[in-house]
Amino acid sequence: MPNYRRAFIPGGTWFFTVNLLERKNNDLLIREIELLRESVRAVRKRYPFQIDAWVVLPEHMHAVWTLPSGDADFSKRWRLIKSGFSRALPKMEFRSSVRKAANERGIWQRHFWEHSIRDEKDFERHVDYVHVNPLKHGLVGRAIDWPYSSFHRYVENGVYPEYWGGNVDMSVEGDD
Secondary structure (H helix, E strand, O other), X not given: OOOOOOOOOOOOEEEEEEEEOOOOOOOHHHHOHHHHHHHHHHHHHHOOOEEEEEEEOOOEEEEEEEOOOOOOOHHHHHHHHHHHHHHOOOOOOOOOHHHHHOOOXXXXXXXXXXXXXXXXXXXXXXXXXXXXXXXXXXXXXXXHHOOOEOHHHHHHOOOOOOOOOOOOOOOOOOOO
């Protein structure tokens, strides 16, 4: 069994990839986008964090967060987001005997990928990766056309031009 090691840096900035358990032909995250948004809002109310970038795709999502000074517990936040989302859905998914024995839903992969952002260049590279991901997966032809992305906020704030999305290095650690 793998020995998962997580670095905990209070007030750190992190890149995450979070996947549904069943990724093939699954559009649950965008079909239930309002439920996902409400789960995130509820967790942020109790355990604040800054959303630097986020994109929700049909069966996985990428995010860049900055935690408050003195706080390093991103795992709790993800656990609460995932469990809040899952609890609000009807129990219709397949659950393996292992998941049943652990009283777990069969919605999310148990683990997620995290990467501690090291510097400004690393931050920019991961934010670009978040925003170009719908293009990478062939969901849209332009980043601006994907509705479930913080890209729109970046355009409004003058960080990206509306037509951005070409010639971006799309390789990062934890690539899906």
